[in-house]
Amino acid sequence: MTIAASTAALGLLLAGCGTNGASSQNGTANTSGSTAANGSNASSTANLSFYFPVGVAGPLAEIMTKMVDQFNQGHPGIHVSPVFSGNYQQTLAKVETAIQGGNPPAVAVLNHVAVYDLIHLQAIEPLDSVVQNGDFYPAFTQPAVQGHVWGAPFQRSTVVLYYNKDAFKKAGLDPSHGPRTWDELVADGQKLQKIGMTGIELPSDGTVYWTFEPFATEAGQNLGGNDGSHVNFNSPAAKKALQFWMDLSHKYHVMPTGIQPWSSAPTDFDSGKVGMILHSSGSLASILKKANFDVGVSFLPKDQNTYLTGLGGGDMYLMKGLPQSQHDAAVKFIEWMTSPEQAAAWSLQTGYIAGTPKAYDQPAMKQFTQEHPQALVAPAQLQYAQPELSTYQLNQVQDVIDSAIQSVLDGQAGVSDALDKAQQQANTILAPYQGAGN
The missing domain is CATH 3.40.190.10 (Periplasmic binding protein-like II)
Known part of the structure; x- marks a missing residue:
């Protein structure tokens, strides 16, 4: 099985990702896919903005759009709009500006080391229960900061x-x-x-x-x-x-x-x-x-x-102060995005380490790693990872x-x-x- 074939089975493009670079859609919310379908139900729909860093060359924005569209189509009462906001530093700056302006996103993927700034801004809620139930690699969730885990591992490296x-x-x-x-x-x-x-x-x-x-x-x-x-x-x-x-x-x-x-x-x-x-x-x-x-x-x-x-990469953060309906929808979105099935799909398309070892038990991931054992080196190296x-x-x-x-x-x-x-x-x-x- 070729790389293209393994990812084509998921119906998405293959791309690489890392830490530097910029988005071709910086600061613009994507409104394709299921937007029209949600429009007629706007009053009963929990609308969420989702800031996402595009960190390297490759069609990452397109891959993320398709992933979010899949979530929207499977959750009629929720509509997530991705905002592609530059690299990690640019995205953090834009989120901080949005927080200070009183209009933060509901969810954001930010560099996992941004946690101290986000706590200082009183911008995020702990995700202890999400992480506890997610069976993530311990290297991605430790050490706790001020007694909590604040981000759910998503695109880690x-x-x-x-x-x-x-x-x-x-x-x-x-x-x-x-x-x-x-x-x-x-x-x-x-x-x-x-x-x-x-x-x-x-x-x-x-x-x-x-x-x-x-x-x-x-x-x-x-x-x-x-x-x-x-x-x-x-x-x-x-x-x-x-x-x-x-x-x-x-x-x-x-x-x-x-x-x-x-x-x-x-x-x-x-x-x-x-x-x-x-x-x-x-x-x-x-x-x-x-x-x-x-x-x-x-x-x-x-x-x-x-x-x-x-360690590198980004976690999914839940912003503080959301109305209850948006809060619950945002938690559901984070849980779906970090599930073993989606973690495997994201890893296959990008090369990021799946956040949970259960992702490597998914059939498509098993087949891919048998053909490309290079993909198992980074998870194996986690035993030596330092903060x-x-x-x-x-x-x-x-x-x-x-x-x-x-x-x-x-x-x-x-x-x-x-x-x-x-x-x-x-x-x-x-x-x-x-x-x-x-």
Whole structure:
């Protein structure tokens, strides 16, 4: 069974997704499909707006529209209108603006690390019962924040390493696995260079902290604290990790210098220009569809002791203060979207990790993973997943660390100076939130 065939069985298009990019329909509600059917029943229909981030290239808006239409058609008393609102940072900003303007959406898929800002705005309701009944992967629901689980896992991912198995064979490498350590990453990259390929690309534009953080964690410490108000941007671990990234280009010569675009890494990989890339597990479907060689997927290489990776992606959030009819309809929509059946369908079409292990028992998913075992690497890597950087004033704090990393990669600053400055800036931003009563 081909990838296209496995998803065609669901009647939807195949697409890849990740963390950066933009929507072609930013800020516009979709009114296709079942809109007309609901129009005659408007007075008895619970109308919900649903903000959704389009995070990478691919027909994600079309896939989501069809999914929402399917829900609407099966629930005559509810009508959901998706609003495609840009990437995660843009969507969070638009939701915050809508909340402050008194017109929030009923449901939104937002970066799962936006939870502190949303709680501070008193914008969301806990989803403890939904999550308790949903049998989600524990890595996606822990740790609790202020004693609750606030988001239902929907489109979640980890950072994985993609490698060209055909190129590995040509370079005399074992194609059954990718590099298992940082040292092996360098050695494999050097052998790929010898056959005329770039060894590795680590995307570094946009929200680069996401692909960088697992390296810092492997070196000894996460970028974030555990309370939303402290960060570890200038830890010895972060400095070691960033120096390793620089060494890949300037010492070992296995990675291009400068800032590497997120969006071009899969293209460079599919075209055979580069032998290995780090990217979202959510890019798997697109990569498998486009590559004309045998694609390998592996855990992130470890520094010394153990594999580690970061979590990414979005949760579904329920906004506070909805009328009871809308509230109940919104909960039903969230439960339907995160059910094993829909989680399997979404994962098949996008490459995101299904939020619940029960999704992998669905017949279509079983058939797909038998044909494409690469899809099982990211769920298996969840045992090594560490919490992603999550703070108050999330966009500002992310911008600080992203700018620091990029200034180093672009040759504008040294590792230690850039990360020390980032720590100071983040401390200033987070100072009002430190202590009790956040």
